[in-house]
Amino acid sequence: MTEEGTSTSPGHTEVTDACDTGWDVLQWDAREGCEVRQILDRVADKWSLLVIALLREDTLRFSELRRAIDGISQRMLTVTLRNLERDGLVTRTVYPEVPPRVEYRVSPLGLTLLGTIESLVTWTEEHQLEIARARAEFDAAR
Amino acid sequence: MTEEGTSTSPGHTEVTDACDTGWDVLQWDAREGCEVRQILDRVADKWSLLVIALLREDTLRFSELRRAIDGISQRMLTVTLRNLERDGLVTRTVYPEVPPRVEYRVSPLGLTLLGTIESLVTWTEEHQLEIARARAEFDAAR
DNA sequence: CAGCATCCCTACGGATACTG
């Protein structure tokens, strides 16, 4: 595995303690080690949010997720699930049966994140017209 | 400019009306045309959030932002500002002076988005320990 | 079934050089 991993990069932990004080924007970026950046990245990547949202309803197995999502490659589903599992947002359960069965469910932690995300989605729904209008206006001015 | 633009891709607007019904996860992804996806991308890219957060305090000019952000290239600052401006989240004002002066400020719309984002940041701060623990545990199990 | 591994292509984003 030459890629992925969202490296915790041990031995590179000179985060100078930034990111701890509340919403201290001037500091929390630029440094990749920052938690906010990492969580934001996780939530914003192409599939994580979708996967976690799907799992909110009920626990699903790999193939079910694969079919439910439509555009996703099995590679990215694997990668996404591993990341979510690593962050403790999703739980993976393997049933030692003959054709292997693996089930995924959202953890309580994942649920709280999902709740938070909803406010963002709500914001989007409430303002998408404003944004569309702004874009149209901007593009027209070229 | 051969790149960037978050294409409104005209003539590719077959969004089938998805994304309108609230938080209908099963539908809103996979289709790039979705507003939620676009907003999420905007908010999650490397610099947008930081820029908008910096502007919350007071209006700043290009060079001030550049210096304030530290890691950013002037190219990405430009791109980021154009996108934010296009979406109506940030306002750009040009003062026709001899050494040109341009000032940026958050729009009211941008402010409401920032407010929403804060809950995400708060979530991160509240749960970063849990996540760190989960990661450590996961990594240890390899 | 659930996945790892490999190849490969593209978009994101940095560095640099040039204008109004």
Added chain:
DNA sequence: CAGTATCCGTAGGGATGCTG
């Protein structure tokens, strides 16, 4: 000062093929 234009490396992510 405030950009624009160009070149280019890297990471994200799709397609495909192989295992336990």
